[in-house]
Amino acid sequence: MKIAITGKGGVGKTTLTSLLAYTYADLEYQVLAVDADPSPCLGAALGFPNDLLAGLTPIARMDELIYERTGAQPGTTGGFFKLNPRVDDLPDRFSAVQGNIRLLELGAVEMGGSGCICPESTMLRSLITHILLRMDEVVLMDMYAGVEHLGRATADAVDAMIIVVEPTARSIGTATQIKSLAEDLKLAKLYLVGSKLRNEDDRAFIMSRSPGLPILGYLFNDERVIEADRKGVAVYNESPDLAEETRNIVNSLQSV
Numbered sequence: 394m395k396i397a398i399t400g401k402g403g404v405g406k407t408t409l410t411s412l413l414a415y416t417y418a419d420l421e422y423q424v425l426a427v428d429a430d431p432s433p434c435l436g437a438a439l440g441f442p443n444d445l446l447a448g449l450t451p452i453a454r455m456d457e458l459i460y461e462r463t464g465a466q467p468g469t470t471g472g473f474f475k476l477n478p479r480v481d482d483l484p485d486r487f488s489a490v491q492g493n494i495r496l497l498e499l500g501a502v503e504m505g506g507s508g509c510i511c512p513e514s515t516m517l518r519s520l521i522t523h524i525l526l527r528m529d530e531v532v533l534m535d536m537y538a539g540v541e542h543l544g545r546a547t548a549d550a551v552d553a554m555i556i557v558v559e560p561t562a563r564s565i566g567t568a569t570q571i572k573s574l575a576e577d578l579k580l581a582k583l584y585l586v587g588s589k590l591r592n593e594d595d596r597a598f599i600m601s602r603s604p605g606l607p608i609l610g611y612l613f614n615d616e617r618v619i620e621a622d623r624k625g626v627a628v629y630n631e632s633p634d635l636a637e638e639t640r641n642i643v644n645s646l647q648s649v
């Protein structure tokens with residue numbers, strides 16, 4: 394199962410990714426959680442201990458490694474570098490592991506469509522392609538509002554692209570834009586998840602405004618998300634309600 398999670402900033406993508414990671418881990422899958430946000434915070438949402446996270450460097454910041462693999466210094470454009478650098482060893486070498494969950498941070502790179510061709514974006518693209526096409530694990534990619542990490546080559550490998558929406562017109566507006574970008578890439582398996590619902594009216598709002606996408610399920614607004622954040626633990630263990638709502642989302646995914 395390869396799942397990409399996207400949506401407007403602040404809607405709850407990272408929270409959902411963390412919940413999905415623990416749900417699949419409980420089902421005894423090996424999970425690779427990929428933090429593709431330029432300012433990574435999935436590790437904290439997973440409740441990984443600080444000393445474990447301190448040892449983690451986003452791949453995009455590994456200048457030596459990028460040089461070694463591509464033959465060019467990051468930040469340079471123009472010169473010659475390898476377009477298919479070796480990346481298969483990176484997920485094992487540069488991730489933080491706890492139980493069945495492995496976390497990999499990609500870091501900030503301007504991927505902007507086909508425009509930027511530089512060593513670090515080439516390296517990340519190769520890595521993402523490797524992860525989506527060759528790795529035999531549940532992969533969860535916590536992206537930001539867009540699809541720029543995905544390309545035509547990887548579109549088929551994504552089993553589900555989940556667009557997270559809050560019960561707001563703006564987040565649904567962003568979802569509509571993401572849907573059209575995704576369709577340009579021929580990403581077919583697009584779904585919505587509603588997040589931070591306060592009541593049934595919120596659910597009805599999302600249902601009536603969905604840009605024609607199937608809705609996998611809903612996560613309700615839950616104070617325990619903030620409590621878990623303050624305690625530095627995973628919300629999955631703090632909120633049985635959110636854990637159950639996430640199991641329902643996983644079950645819907647199984648049946649679509």
Ligand SMILES: Nc1ncnc2c1ncn2[C@@H]1O[C@H](COP(=O)(O)OP(=O)(O)O)[C@@H](O)[C@H]1O
Pocket residue numbers: 400401402403404405406407408409588589590612613614615616618619622
């Ligand atoms: N179900 C929820 N209930 C309450 N607060 C939530 C919920 N999901 C997310 N939040 C809060 O919303 C904010 C953004 O969540 P986050 O998962 O980081 O969003 P994103 O990754 O989309 O930017 C955080 O402060 C988080 O605590």
Ligand SMILES: [Mg+2]
Pocket residue numbers: 406407408430434535
């Ligand atoms: Mg996030």
